[in-house]
Structure formats: C-alpha cells, structure tokens
Amino acid sequence: MKTTVGHLINGEICVDGVRAQSVFNPSTGAASKQVDLATIATVEQAIASAQAAFPAWRNTPPAKRAQVMFRFKQLLEENADGICELIGEEHGKIHHDAMGELLRGIENVEYACGVPELVKGEHSRNVGPGIDSWSEFQPLGVVAGITPFNFPAMVPLWMYPMAIACGNTFVLKPSERDPSSTLFIAELLMEAGLPKGVLNVVNGDKEAVDVLLTDQRVKAVSFVGSTPIAEYIYSTANANGKRCQALGGAKNHAIVMPDADMDNAVNQLLGAAFGSSGERCMALSVAVAVGDEAADTLVSKLKEAMAPLKVGAFSNRENDFGPVITGAHRQKVTGYIDSAEADGATVVVDGRNPQVEGYREGFFVGATLIDNVTTEMKSYQEEIFGPVLQVVRANTMEQAMQMIDDHEYGNGTCIFTRDGEAARYFSDNIQVGMVGINVPLPVPVSYHSFGGWKRSLFGDLHAYGPDAVRFYTKRKTITQRWPSSGVREGVSFAFPS
Numbered sequence: 001m002k003t004t005v006g007h008l009i010n011g012e013i014c015v016d017g018v019r020a021q022s023v024f025n026p027s028t029g030a031a032s033k034q035v036d037l038a039t040i041a042t043v044e045q046a047i048a049s050a051q052a053a054f055p056a057w058r059n060t061p062p063a064k065r066a067q068v069m070f071r072f073k074q075l076l077e078e079n080a081d082g083i084c085e086l087i088g089e090e091h092g093k094i095h096h097d098a099m100g101e102l103l104r105g106i107e108n109v110e111y112a113c114g115v116p117e118l119v120k121g122e123h124s125r126n127v128g129p130g131i132d133s134w135s136e137f138q139p140l141g142v143v144a145g146i147t148p149f150n151f152p153a154m155v156p157l158w159m160y161p162m163a164i165a166c167g168n169t170f171v172l173k174p175s176e177r178d179p180s181s182t183l184f185i186a187e188l189l190m191e192a193g194l195p196k197g198v199l200n201v202v203n204g205d206k207e208a209v210d211v212l213l214t215d216q217r218v219k220a221v222s223f224v225g226s227t228p229i230a231e232y233i234y235s236t237a238n239a240n241g242k243r244c245q246a247l248g249g250a251k252n253h254a255i256v257m258p259d260a261d262m263d264n265a266v267n268q269l270l271g272a273a274f275g276s277s278g279e280r281c282m283a284l285s286v287a288v289a290v291g292d293e294a295a296d297t298l299v300s301k302l303k304e305a306m307a308p309l310k311v312g313a314f315s316n317r318e319n320d321f322g323p324v325i326t327g328a329h330r331q332k333v334t335g336y337i338d339s340a341e342a343d344g345a346t347v348v349v350d351g352r353n354p355q356v357e358g359y360r361e362g363f364f365v366g367a368t369l370i371d372n373v374t375t376e377m378k379s380y381q382e383e384i385f386g387p388v389l390q391v392v393r394a395n396t397m398e399q400a401m402q403m404i405d406d407h408e409y410g411n412g413t414c415i416f417t418r419d420g421e422a423a424r425y426f427s428d429n430i431q432v433g434m435v436g437i438n439v440p441l442p443v444p445v446s447y448h449s450f451g452g453w454k455r456s457l458f459g460d461l462h463a464y465g466p467d468a469v470r471f472y473t474k475r476k477t478i479t480q481r482w483p484s485s486g487v488r489e490g491v492s493f494a495f496p497s
C-alpha cells in the first residue's frame with residue numbers, strides 16, 4: 001500500500017479518497033507514493049476554513065504574526081536535511097541544490113519577520129487646518145497560491161509567509177508532481193504556532209485550481225508556472241474580479257562578449273544551464289556569442305568543461321545534477337534536441353542517452369551542448385526546461401540584444417564582459433525583468449522583488465519583497481479632523497483644497 005499525500009485543512013491532514021495520482025521518484029522511475037486530488041467540496045472546505053480564520057488573524061498584532069514567522073524560520077533550519085531529502089525523492093534535485101532552494105525560501109520568511117515595519121503605513125500631520133491623514137495597508141482576506149514542480153519549497157515560500165504576515169489567510173495548491181516537501185513545510189508553520197485555518201494546503205489539479213479562480217471568497221491569486229497556464233490563470237482570475245499575479249516561463253539568454261573572462265563565463269554557464277537539470281525558470285538556456293572567434297572559443301571550452309559533469313540519482317551528493325521530473329518530460333527534452341539537429345544545428349555534446357549505472361529506469365538527460373542554433377528553430381523559440389545549452393552566433397552586441405528583445409519571454413538575462421560601458425548600455429536597454437552583469441542567475445534577494453517582463457509575467461506586481469506587501473494588502477487612506485469645541489464650521493460647496 002503506497003503512502004497517500006493528503007491536504008492540510010483547518011490544521012488537520014485529510015484525504016478524500018476519490019481521485020489520486022502517482023508521485024514518482026524520478027531517479028528510479030518508480031511510482032513511490034500517490035497524491036490525493038482534491039474534489040471541489042474539499043477545496044471549498046479549505047476556503048471556508050481560511051475565511052473563518054480571517055477576522056481573528058487580521059486583528060492579531062503584526063508583531064505577534066512576526067513571532068510565528070521567527071519560530072517557523074527556526075523550524076525550517078532544524079529540519080533542513082529532511083526537507084532536502086523529500087525534495088530529492090520527488091523532484092530529483094541533489095542535496096546541495098535542494099539546500100540552495102530552501103535557503104532562498106527561508107530568506108523570504110526572514111523578510112516576513114519584518115512585517116511590523118513593512119505595514120506600518122504613512123502619516124501626514126496637518127494636511128489642512130487641524131486635519132491629519134494617514135494610509136494603512138489592510139489585508140485582503142482569503143488569498144490563494146498555485147505553484148510549480150520545480151521549486152516545491154522555495155516558490156510557496158515566496159507567497160504565503162508574506163501574505164500571512166500581512167494578515168491574510170491562505171489556500172495553497174502546490175504541484176501534484178512533488179507535493180510532500182511542500183506539505184511538510186506547511187505543517188512546520190502550524191507547529192510554529194499559526195492558528196488553525198490561516199494556512200490550508202489542497203493538493204490537486206485543474207479541478208482544484210478552477211475553484212480557487214472562481215470562488216468569490218478568494219480575493220487574490222498568486223501563480224507561478226508555465227506561460228500558457230499563467231495566461232489562463234490571469235484572465236480567469238481577472239474575469240472573476242480577483243487581483244492576480246501570474247509568473248510564467250522563460251528563455252534566458254547570456255551574451256558572451258569577445259572581451260569576457262572566458263574561463264569564468266564557462267564555469268558560470270555550466271552551473272546556470274545544467275544545475276537542477278535546467279529545470280529553473282532562471283536557467284541560462286541560450287548563450288549568444290558575439291563574433292565567430294568568441295563563439296569558437298566558447299564552444300570548445302564548454303565542450304571540454306562538460307566532459308566530467310555527472311548526472312545521476314539525487315541520493316549521491318557527488319552528482320552535479322539529477323533527473324528531469326517525469327518520463328514524458330524526458331521525451332519532450334530529447335525531442336527538442338532531435339528537432340534542433342533536424343533543423344541544421346550542430347549537437348556538440350549529446351546527452352540523449354546518458355548511462356547512469358544502477359538507475360536504468362530513471363528519467364535522466366545528460367548535459368547537452370548545441371551550436372549554430374538560429375532564431376527560427378523551434379528549439380530556440382520554445383522553453384525546453386532541461387539540461388540543454390544552445391549557442392547562437394551574433395556579429396554585434398546590438399544584434400544579440402535585438403534577439404533577446406524579440407523573444408516572447410523576458411524573465412532573466414546576463415552579459416559576460418569586462419567592458420563597463422557595454423554592460424551599462426545592456427542593463428539600461430534590454431527588455432528583460434532581471435538582469436545579471438557577470439552574474440548568471442540574477443535571482444533578486446528577498447528584499448527586492450522577482451519577476452520577468454513580456455510573456456514571463458502577467459500582472460503588475462512582482463513576487464515577494466516590497467511588491468508582495470503591495471500585492472497582499474490594500475491601501476486605505478483616512479483623513480481626520482476633530483472640531484475644537486465651540487468652533488462652528490460653515491457650509492462649503494467648493495471642492496476641498
């Protein structure tokens with residue numbers, strides 16, 4: 001009998017037992033557990049539980065809410081190894097990578113610990129004679145989060161610590177492909193002293209998501225996942241009168257200038273392209289080399305540096321990266337390599353059939369390098385989300401930048417150069433939301449906010465950081481006068497000025 005991963009509703013773990021789906025260990029290829037898929041009634045119950053918890057939580061002083069976050073941070077640190085193990089079993093990440101994700105998640109809990117400072121509002125005395133005015137940031141009510149498989153710990157932690165710290169209650173719908181670490185972390189928050197019903201977790205698929213998008217009790221939705229689903233979430237949530245931020249897919253380019261420190265650029269590219277098997281929305285999947293000489297040097301150095309890379313099971317901490325998430329996704333990734341080859345690109349290092357001893361059924365793709373890729377190719381235009389680095393050749397920096405601007409995605413990008421003027425021009429003008437200068441994965445720290453441009457984000461506000469305070473609160477501005485006793489005020493029909 002396989003373990004069933006259930007839901008967390010009003011502080012209790014429960015299972016419907018109506019529909020379920022297998023959860024795989026991608027390193028072995030075996031279905032190791034199953035996840036219960038919430039029915040409409042279960043999601044409605046989760047929303048009702050969040051709704052019931054809201055009035056008391058809204059009125060809990062921000063400093064008390066912050067104390068829960070402090071304890072939560074401590075519990076996350078104490079349980080870090082166990083969480084990384086759960087991530088590895090279901091996602092396939094190696095321990096060092098899972099730990100990196102968790103630490104970036106914990107950063108967001110630390111930011112939420114500062115909530116009294118973040119929501120204290122703005123005050124102006126004497127905006128008129130004897131009149132004071134101030135703005136408050138009030139919570140919205142029940143808010144929902146829908147998250148992807150590739151960061152089962154970090155992305156949910158981008159959302160609910162800040163939403164809850166701001167006084168909202170939350171319903172989270174994690175990825176059904178690797179649900180265990182997300183659920184375990186939510187239980188830690190309950191252990192930290194969060195009142196029942198303030199955070200609820202429902203596992204499920206589109207059926208569960210659609211309830212969150214249409215139920216009038218849900219006031220806002222944060223989504224992170226692929227672009228087609230992000231677009232659907234954004235339009236449906238908006239049509240139902242909800243505030244929504246929906247972060248989508250990516251195709252992140254690195255420009256490699258002829259003057260770049262090539263050995264450093266190669267090392268940075270390896271980690272950013274193949275870390276986590278390329279299953280990161282900030283993975284660098286395209287290197288645009290400026291000039292043929294730079295391109296030839298880059299390709300030959302990358303080829304040499306890729307030879308010792310080790311793909312393998314998550315349980316071996318010596319491996320550089322693990323499997324991709326499912327057998328179907330492995331086929332999709334190798335299909336893109338086939339299509340690039342058929343379109344005339346050169347497969348320099350071929351990861352289509354890696355030999356991973358002892359794990360023949362695992363969902364592995366080896367590190368792959370493809371040269372002479374052009375912008376018309378399908379493998380260039382679409383997100384691959386696998387350990388595949390494509391090299392495109394450009395004659396000038398302007399041409400390289402135009403390529404990036406013309407791409408439908410605008411999540412992250414980077415330039416490798418020693419030229420400050422070129423770097424400044426690049427960061428000033430490129431149509432991308434997160435930019436690195438000799439920094440391959442420019443993921444903002446928790447006190448900035450995270451988000452792409454173009455079809456990498458639907459909505460106005462980015463995830464976490466200062467934008468999260470704005471997203472999870474609504475501003476109320478109060479203007480007050482206490483007439484002095486004995487002063488009689490006249491009638492005025494003019495607009496107050």
Ligand code: NAD
Pocket residue numbers: 146147148149150151155173174175176204205206209210224225226227229230232247248249250280281383385411452456
């Ligand atoms: P996905 O879009 O398949 O799933 C994301 C969530 O949406 C899951 O919870 C899933 O259950 C739900 N979902 C899936 N299909 C749905 C449907 N038809 N209707 C309603 N809900 C649905 O994404 P994924 O494969 O889990 O994650 C990988 C994708 O996420 C990549 O495209 C990656 O670039 C993107 N991503 C983006 C960011 C970012 O910050 N921009 C971060 C991480 C991942």
